[in-house]
Amino acid sequence: MNHRLRFLLSWFLAFPLLIRAQSPEVKAIKAGRLFDSERGILLTNQVILISGNTITAVGQNLAIPRGATVIDLSQYTVLPGLIEAHSHLLMEHPGDEDNTLTVTKAVAIEGDALRALRGAARAKSYLDAGFTTVRDLGNSGRFADVALKRAIEEGSMPGPRLYVSGPGLASEGGQVPGLTPGQTQLIVGDYRIIRGVEDARLAVREHVYYGVDLIKIYSNSSPNKTYLSVAEMQAIVEEAHLYQLKVTAHATTDLAIRRALQAGVDGIEHGYVVSDSTLRRMHRQNVILVPTDMDFQLAQRQVDKLRMSLSGEQIRNLAKPYHDRLLRARQAGIILAAGSDMYMGLGLARGPAAKRVLFAYAEAGVPLNEVLQAATRNGALLLAEPRLGRLQTGAWADLIAVQGNPLESLSALERVVFVMKAGTVVKSAVSR
Ligand SMILES: [Zn+2]
Structure with a gap:
């Protein structure tokens, strides 16, 4: 085996370990209004913390961990996907x-x-x-x-x-x-x-x-x-x-x-x-x-x-x-x-x-x-999947944001400005 090949091989072998050692990305979503699907009510000024593909905490004005990526949806209503x-x-x-x-x-x-x-x-x-x-x-x-x-x-x-x-x-x-x-x-x-x-x-x-x-x-x-x-x-x-x-x-x-x-x-x-x-x-x-x-x-x-x-x-x-x-x-x-x-x-x-x-x-x-x-x-x-359909600790980070209040007018659902699936942003047309 020549030297360069050996070097490459050792690098490839080490790389997965490096990836595994990294903790998943933390995201913090500021939700102006949040639909609590269990109780069927809107909550205000909520923060959703996400690690990787999973919600780790939801609550009013939660402290945002250092280094978290902040997504500001404070002008919108956030619902489960x-x-x-x-x-x-x-x-x-x-x-x-x-x-x-x-x-x-x-x-x-x-x-x-x-x-x-x-x-x-x-x-x-x-x-x-x-x-x-x-x-x-x-x-x-x-x-x-x-x-x-x-x-x-x-x-x-x-x-x-x-x-x-x-x-x-x-x-x-x-x-x-x-x-x-x-x-x-x-x-x-x-x-x-x-x-x-x-x-x-x-x-x-x-x-x-x-x-x-x-x-x-x-x-x-x-x-x-x-x-x-x-x-x-x-x-x-x-x-x-x-x-x-x-x-x-x-x-x-x-x-x-x-x-x-x-x-x-x-x-x-x-x-x-x-x-x-x-x-x-x-x-x-x-x-x-x-x-x-x-x-x-x-x-x-x-x-x-x-x-x-x-x-x-x-x-x-x-x-x-x-x-x-x-x-x-x-x-x-x-x-x-x-x-x-x-x-x-x-x-x-x-x-x-x-x-x-x-x-x-x-x-x-x-x-x-x-x-x-x-x-x-x-x-x-x-x-029969408790990780779906709710914005709670342990649920998958599947969520959307809409412009307006869907409990006042369902037409808000026609204005989906943000979609996240499994912690990944798949659509964002959020205005600042
Ligand atoms: Zn059918």
């Missing part, structure tokens, strides 16, 4: 097309690689909009969502923390009605079709093997008419819980919800039509609801896209039953986690479009502090 509980990053529906066309084009023409790349751009738009965590629920090809998650995790591209389900487990036909015999193999490009109890168990094992974080099932496969059997769903829940995976069920009708509850699922998506007795059962079973509602602004955009002639008043009247069920769910004490189900191209980037769901809850009459809790604390409960 927002959590989206129901996304479809690898899918885009133009808003005026048959669903079957959208899915079959995605599978047969767009393909998993292009879907993942486009999904990465949508993931970035979520991060810029203040979402530091996103739960992605299928329509993502054959585990292309897992690939996207890994690429973000390893730092190959910017994006929120992803929790991904892989293809949803569905009954015959998935959500793709109308294909001719011989063409239905396209459906397995986006759904895992379940044929019996043993197949249901096998599907969960496949998903575990490919690295999903949770299992998504379709209790009913709307717009298709078919249901998973209760026995199939029970087998899925039992098998998933064996691997500590949660199971959440697409269920749009009261019957579909009741069947999913009978099978023991952990969460219900949509829940558009639901009776009070079913809500009581959900509450008894500690099942979280993700109400994927559209606000008036997005509804108007879709109406325009479809060239329908509906007045603003007619749109509001159509929303009334959904608002009613949301308030009944809240009254029943059910935990609401914010999820948009946004997969349409309606002239907004995906992140800001997804955020409209919070405005939909407010339009229904959910108090603004509870709307913010739905997108922070309750999302963390849904993911």
Whole structure:
């Protein structure tokens, strides 16, 4: 070995030790207002101390350690990074097309690689909009969502923390009605079709093997008419819980919800039509609801896209039953986690479009502090991850700053000026 090589080698061997000996960077954030997601209130003049990727202390006028990097957000409201509980990053529906066309084009023409790349751009738009965590629920090809998650995790591209389900487990036909015999193999490009109890168990094992974080099932496969059997769903829940995976069920009708509850699922998506007795059962079973509602602004955009002639008043009247069920769910004490189900191209980037769901809850009459809790604390409960959704000692340093007071007007959430994920600043447009 020549001398220079030996020198280089010794330097490389010593370098990791030097890195390890360094303590992580300490940051101190001055927050003019801070949203306490546990109590649903705003605190003033708070200081958040961060070491590496973790919050080490939060309190009023805390002493700032010598050498800490100070980030002055005293003119803003600081919140935990927002959590989206129901996304479809690898899918885009133009808003005026048959669903079957959208899915079959995605599978047969767009393909998993292009879907993942486009999904990465949508993931970035979520991060810029203040979402530091996103739960992605299928329509993502054959585990292309897992690939996207890994690429973000390893730092190959910017994006929120992803929790991904892989293809949803569905009954015959998935959500793709109308294909001719011989063409239905396209459906397995986006759904895992379940044929019996043993197949249901096998599907969960496949998903575990490919690295999903949770299992998504379709209790009913709307717009298709078919249901998973209760026995199939029970087998899925039992098998998933064996691997500590949660199971959440697409269920749009009261019957579909009741069947999913009978099978023991952990969460219900949509829940558009639901009776009070079913809500009581959900509450008894500690099942979280993700109400994927559209606000008036997005509804108007879709109406325009479809060239329908509906007045603003007619749109509001159509929303009334959904608002009613949301308030009944809240009254029943059910935990609401914010999820948009946004997969349409309606002239907004995906992140800001997804955020409209919070405005939909407010339009229904959910108090603004509870709307913010739905997108922070309750999302963390849904993911069973106490390090998310709160600004407290031991939590991950995922936080955002907005201009204005979101408890006075939710429009403050449209003005995200600062985003930090795992202690790293990923967006800053802070004025001094
Ligand atoms: Zn969905």
